[in-house]
Amino acid sequence: MKKKLQIGVIGLGKFGLRFAEQLMVFGHEVLGLDSNPLHIKHAQTKLTQVFLADAREKEVLEQTGMGELEYVMVSVGNSISASAMISMFLKELNVPKVWVKARDSDHRKLLEKVGADRVVIPEYLAAKQLADGLTNPGFVEYLPFDNDMIIQELTINRSADQTLRQLDLTNRKKIQVIAVQPTGGGKPTYIPNPDKKLEAGDILVVIGHRNQFESFQL
Known part of the structure; x- marks a missing residue:
C-alpha cells in the first residue's frame, strides 16, 4: 500500500481545512497551523495535530x-x-515540496520566485x-472514485525496452495506463501505442486500486 x-x-x-480533511480521508497524517483560534477550534478534532501560532515567524515553523x-x-x-514569506522560510528549512495557494497570476509569479x-x-x-462543461457536451467533470482508486505515476527502470503489450499491466495487475510521459520531459502521449x-x-x-501498487516497480 x-x-x-x-x-x-x-x-x-475553507480551502486549507477541506484540503487537509481530504488528506486524512486518504490515510495521511496532517499537521495544521493557523493563527485564528476559530479555525483551530474547527480543525482540532479533524486533523492529526493542530497548532495555534503565527507561521510568519520562522521559529514557529521549526518548533x-x-x-x-x-x-x-x-x-x-x-x-x-504572508504566503511569500512562509514559502521562503519553508524552503530555507529545506522542505522538499512546498505547495502554495495563490489568488492570481501575479501572486503565482512571486511565489515561484521565492521557491x-x-x-x-x-x-x-x-x-x-x-467552461469545459458548458462548451463541450458530454464533458465529465469528475469520476466518482472510491478512496482506494488512485492515479499514480510509475517510472520505467528494469522494464525498459519492453512494450505496454508485453507488460500487460491490465491483466496482470489490474492497472490501466492512460498516458506516457517520455524521459527528458517531452510531451505526454495519451492513449499510448501498446x-x-x-x-x-x-x-x-x-489508474488502479491502491493495493495493486504495493511493492510494485517497473
Missing part, C-alpha cells in the same frame, strides 16, 4: 515541526506577503472546469 505521509497545512480556512516535513501546503487567504514548488489558483481551476518500446526514465500515468 502507498506509504502514509506526514503533511503540513498552514492556513485552515511545530513544519520544517521537518516532506510536503507542506500554504493556504493563508489572500495575503500575498514554491507548485502554485495553485483554485478559482482558475474551477473556472476552466465549468507496441511502442518504453525507455528507462519514461513515466507511466496509470
Whole structure:
C-alpha cells in the first residue's frame, strides 16, 4: 500500500481545512497551523495535530515541526506577503515540496520566485472546469472514485525496452495506463501505442486500486 505521509497545512480556512480533511480521508497524517483560534477550534478534532501560532515567524515553523516535513501546503487567504514569506522560510528549512495557494497570476509569479514548488489558483481551476462543461457536451467533470482508486505515476527502470503489450499491466495487475510521459520531459502521449518500446526514465500515468501498487516497480 502507498506509504502514509506526514503533511503540513498552514492556513485552515475553507480551502486549507477541506484540503487537509481530504488528506486524512486518504490515510495521511496532517499537521495544521493557523493563527485564528476559530479555525483551530474547527480543525482540532479533524486533523492529526493542530497548532495555534503565527507561521510568519520562522521559529514557529521549526518548533511545530513544519520544517521537518516532506510536503507542506500554504493556504493563508489572500495575503500575498504572508504566503511569500512562509514559502521562503519553508524552503530555507529545506522542505522538499512546498505547495502554495495563490489568488492570481501575479501572486503565482512571486511565489515561484521565492521557491514554491507548485502554485495553485483554485478559482482558475474551477473556472476552466465549468467552461469545459458548458462548451463541450458530454464533458465529465469528475469520476466518482472510491478512496482506494488512485492515479499514480510509475517510472520505467528494469522494464525498459519492453512494450505496454508485453507488460500487460491490465491483466496482470489490474492497472490501466492512460498516458506516457517520455524521459527528458517531452510531451505526454495519451492513449499510448501498446507496441511502442518504453525507455528507462519514461513515466507511466496509470489508474488502479491502491493495493495493486504495493511493492510494485517497473
